Every structure is written in structure tokens, then in C-alpha cells.
Amino acid sequence: MKIRVKINGQDRSFEIDPSEYLLDTLRKNGYMSVKRGCDTGSCGACTVLLDGRPVISCSVLSASVDGHEITTAEGIANQMKEYMHALASEGADQCGFCQPGLLVMIYYLKKMIDKGLIERDKETVRRYLIGNLCRCSGYLPQERAIFRFLGVD
Amino acid sequence: MSLRIKEYVRPKTLEEAYSLLQKEGAEILGGTTYARLSSREIQLAIDLQDLGLDEIKEEENGWISIGSMARLSDLEFHPLLKDFAGGFLPYVLSRIWSLQLRGVATVGGTVVPRWGFSDFLTAVLALETEVEFYKSGRMKLEDFLEKGLKEKDIMTRLLIKKEERRAVFKYMRNSEYDFSIVNVAVSVKVEDGKLYDCRIAVGARPGVAKLATKAMEILKESYDDEHVEMALHAVEDEINFGDDFRWSGEYRKSVALVLLKRALGEVIS
Ligand SMILES: Cc1cc2nc3c(=O)[nH]c(=O)nc-3n(C[C@H](O)[C@H](O)[C@H](O)COP(=O)(O)OP(=O)(O)OC[C@H]3O[C@@H](n4cnc5c(N)ncnc54)[C@H](O)[C@@H]3O)c2cc1C
Ligand code: FES
Ligand code: FES
Numbered sequence: 001m002k003i004r005v006k007i008n009g010q011d012r013s014f015e016i017d018p019s020e021y022l023l024d025t026l027r028k029n030g031y032m033s034v035k036r037g038c039d040t041g042s043c044g045a046c047t048v049l050l051d052g053r054p055v056i057s058c059s060v061l062s063a064s065v066d067g068h069e070i071t072t073a074e075g076i077a078n079q080m081k082e083y084m085h086a087l088a089s090e091g092a093d094q095c096g097f098c099q100p101g102l103l104v105m106i107y108y109l110k111k112m113i114d115k116g117l118i119e120r121d122k123e124t125v126r127r128y129l130i131g132n133l134c135r136c137s138g139y140l141p142q143e144r145a146i147f148r149f150l151g152v153d
Numbered sequence: 154m155s156l157r158i159k160e161y162v163r164p165k166t167l168e169e170a171y172s173l174l175q176k177e178g179a180e181i182l183g184g185t186t187y188a189r190l191s192s193r194e195i196q197l198a199i200d201l202q203d204l205g206l207d208e209i210k211e212e213e214n215g216w217i218s219i220g221s222m223a224r225l226s227d228l229e230f231h232p233l234l235k236d237f238a239g240g241f242l243p244y245v246l247s248r249i250w251s252l253q254l255r256g257v258a259t260v261g262g263t264v265v266p267r268w269g270f271s272d273f274l275t276a277v278l279a280l281e282t283e284v285e286f287y288k289s290g291r292m293k294l295e296d297f298l299e300k301g302l303k304e305k306d307i308m309t310r311l312l313i314k315k316e317e318r319r320a321v322f323k324y325m326r327n328s329e330y331d332f333s334i335v336n337v338a339v340s341v342k343v344e345d346g347k348l349y350d351c352r353i354a355v356g357a358r359p360g361v362a363k364l365a366t367k368a369m370e371i372l373k374e375s376y377d378d379e380h381v382e383m384a385l386h387a388v389e390d391e392i393n394f395g396d397d398f399r400w401s402g403e404y405r406k407s408v409a410l411v412l413l414k415r416a417l418g419e420v421i422s
Contacts (some may be wrong), residue, residue, distance in 0.1 A: 018161040021189070041190075041257075042330075044253055050256070056254060056257040057187075059185060059202075059254070059257050061198075062258055063158075063198075064182070106364075127247060
């Protein structure tokens with residue numbers, strides 16, 4: 001079956017199988033920032049924005065996004081330079097596999113915090129990042145970079 | 154492990170969706186977060202996204218109406234629920250794994266399967282809640298959880314009575330990354346500073362959430378310490394706690410009673 005989607009502002013159409021998940025459709029079509037970690041909804045490596053809200057793309061049927069808008073890390077990287085500098089200066093990442101999904105979440109959290117819909121405090125930010133697992137960093141350097149970027153004391 | 158889908162459809166009316174559902178091998182799709190973990194084939198997957206079932210609004214008659222296709226994260230940030238019962242539901246929802254999961258999971262997919270481990274079902278059962286199906290109509294949530302449905306149907310809405318309630322949810326997990334091993338929710342109506350109509354729900358027993366009706370009856374007489382103790386004894390008699398690979402029923406029961414005592418203390422104080 002055919003689906004039409006807007007990805008990072010560009011209209012695209014793909015031929016998909018009805019059993020296919022968005023993670024696979026995106027990777028097959030070159031959006032390689034979207035990673036497969038667990039494939040069961042737990043790790044957050046596959047996080048993208050669907051109509052502006054963060055979703056685990058491994059659990060979203062591709063057929064169901066026909067007519068919708070998707071944003072991947074590729075689409076927002078330019079707006080996240082300051083965050084990337086914060087990561088680099090804290091030596092936050094090791095392999096970097098978790099980072100594109102985390103970057104999408106941080107982009108979203110910043111918007112929600114700026115709108116006053118999510119509180120700007122450490123415990124709240126930690127809770128909203130519970131679904132982004134990192135197998136290398138031990139989280140602390142990432143956390144320092146994230147708090148700095150989000151202006152959380 | 155994979156869920157295979159032979160044919161995918163997006164009906165334009167509820168009537169059409171219902172008649173498609175009656176075909177053999179037809180199933181409703183929620184967010185598919187749970188369905189996708191099974192290994193089977195759906196002959197006809199019915200996506201309800203074009204039916205306007207994602208609306209959350211206050212009805213004129215004092216109920217909050219939540220469409221079955223609303224995402225859990227839509228509820229979490231909705232102004233109606235932020236202010237209701239001291240933000241009780243957004244708190245409970247924020248305990249259901251990640252925001253990215255809640256951005257996909259739907260209310261229908263969370264209510265209809267009547268999962269024992271559910272945090273959301275325990276919480277809404279402690280409020281006055283009803284569930285509406287296209288053909289089977291509207292029923293109390295406790296009746297649906299106990300009896301289920303006789304036929305394949307489409308959940309259309311969840312309805313929560315909007316009244317002045319104090320509500321508390323407590324749970325125990327082996328780790329924050331796990332499902333609740335037992336969870337409890339207690340709510341009480343507050344009118345002119347007086348407490349009425351205490352509702353006590355116990356879930357992850359590991360069976361589906363259940364109301365402790367005898368304990369609720371006892372608390373109609375008084376909310377003093379003696380009645381709270383009597384209510385806890387009634388829970389011990391009335392609610393079954395079973396074993397599973399995580400915990401024994403005995404241990405579950407002990408923990409549930411401690412959580413309930415704390416929850417009752419908080420809503421009554
Ligand atoms: C990694 C992970 C962690 C989780 N952690 C928790 C947790 O901590 N606490 C907790 O309570 N839960 C937890 N869950 C469970 C989660 O809440 C469920 O996966 C989710 O609620 C299912 O919603 P869905 O819309 O994706 O349902 P689906 O998987 O799409 O559907 C489930 C079932 O409901 C049926 N259905 C859906 N909508 C309707 C409708 N409108 N009418 C009739 N039938 C319908 C479907 O046919 C299907 O049989 C977790 C799940 C995962 C994957
Ligand atoms: S790959 Fe999607 S949550 Fe892990
Ligand atoms: S840096 Fe390797 S998974 Fe996070």
C-alpha cells in the first residue's frame with residue numbers, strides 16, 4: 001500500500017507493507033538517525049516526533065501515519081547546535097547510539113518547558129527522560145549537558 | 154516475534170467500522186504498543202483515527218468525556234485533567250513508562266484488554282467512571298472489568314464524573330522500569346469540608362483492578378482510625394491476591410494493605 005507523509009518538512013510517499021513499522025520505513029528511506037535498540041517500546045532510540053509529539057517509531061504502524069507529519073533528528077539538528085556543544089563540552093556521549101532519540105526528546109521538552117507545560121526542575125526532566133536508555137554514559141555527563149541546555153538548576 | 158497485518162483499513166463511520174469488525178480475523182487497532190508484542194496475524198486491522206474519537210471535553214451534565222483514540226499523553230497534558238482531583242490522573246499516567254510510549258498508546262487500547270498490571274485502570278476505577286461501546290452502550294467501569302463484553306464491539310469513550318474528589322495512587326514495583334506488582338487507588342468526595350463516598354481500587358493482584366466494596370461500605374459510617382482498621386481487614390477478606398513469577402499472593406497482600414493504609418491516611422487527613 002502507498003502512504004504520503006511529510007518528513008522534516010518535505011512531502012514524501014512510500015510503498016509499504018501493512019505490517020511495517022515506522023522505524024523500518026524511515027531507515028529504509030535514509031533517515032538513519034532513527035535507531036533500533038530494543039524493538040519493544042522500551043529504549044527510546046527510535047524516538048521521532050509525530051505531528052509534534054514524541055513517539056517510539058518502532059511501535060507506530062507505518063500505515064497509520066499516512067497524511068501525518070514526522071520530524072527526525074536530521075530535521076532539527078540545526079536548531080540543536082547549542083545542545084550538541086553542551087554534550088561535547090561535558091564529554092557526554094560514548095558510542096552516541098542513544099543520542100538522536102534523546103535529542104528529539106530534548107527538543108520537545110524545551111518547547112514544553114518554554115510553554116510552561118512541563119516544570120523546569122531536575123526531577124521532572126529526569127522523569128520525562130526515563131524512556132531514553134543509554135548503555136554507555138552512565139547518564140551523569142548527559143544529564144549535566146541537558147540541564148545546562150534546558151536551564152534547569 | 155511479530156504481529157502480521159494482512160489488510161489495513163480506515164473506516165469513515167462507526168457503523169462501517171463495526172460491521173468490518175464482525176468479519177473473522179478483524180481487530181481494532183489502538184496504538185499497537187501492546188498488540189505488536191504478540192506473534193499472530195490480523196486479517197483485517199481497523200484503524201479508528203478518522204472517526205473523531207480522540208476528543209477530550211467536559212460534558213454539560215458534569216462528566217469528562219475521553220474519546221477512546223485519545224493518546225495517554227493527550228490526557229496527561231489536558232487542562233481539564235490537570236485541575237481535576239489535584240492532578241491525580243496526570244500523576245498516574247506519568248508512571249506508565251515513557252512519554253514516547255504514552256504518545257502512541259490509546260485510552261481504548263488501555264481499557265479494553267482489562268490487563269491485570271494496568272496502573273490506569275486501578276486509578277480510574279477509584280473515580281466514578283463509565284465506559285461506552287458502540288453497540289453495548291454505556292456501563293460502569295467496574296461492571297465491564299468484571300464481566301467483559303459478550304460480543305466484539307468498539308469502545309467509543311471513557312467517562313469520568315467531574316466532582317470534587319481527593320485521590321491518591323500508590324504502587325510497588327521491583328524497579329521503576331517494571332510493571333506494578335501491586336497498585337492501589339483511593340478517592341473520596343469532599344463536600345462542604347465533609348468526606349463522602351470513598352472508593353477503593355486494588356490492581357495488579359495480579360488480576361484486573363477490583364473495587365473493595367465491603368471496605369467502602371464500612372467507611373460510609375465513619376473515617377476514624379477504628380473504621381479504617383476495619384476497612385483494611387475487609388480488604389484482606391474480600392480481595393484475592395494471587396502468585397505469579399514476580400511475587401507471591403501473600404506478599405502482594407501485605408504490601409497492598411500497607412499502601413492502602415497510607416493512601417487512606419492521605420485522603421482522609
Ligand atoms: C515498554 C512498555 C512499558 C509499559 N509500562 C506500563 C506501565 O508501567 N504501566 C501500565 O499500566 N502499562 C504499561 N504498559 C502497557 C501500556 O499501557 C499498553 O501497551 C498500552 O496501554 C496499550 O495501548 P495501545 O493503544 O497501544 O493498545 P493496542 O496494543 O493497540 O491494543 C490493545 C488491545 O485493545 C484493543 N482495542 C484498542 N482500542 C480499542 C477500541 N477503541 N475498541 C475496542 N478494542 C480496542 C485492540 O484490538 C487490542 O486487542 C507498557 C507497555 C510497554 C510496551
Ligand atoms: S527501538 Fe523503539 S523503543 Fe527501543
Ligand atoms: S552513548 Fe552509547 S548508548 Fe548512549
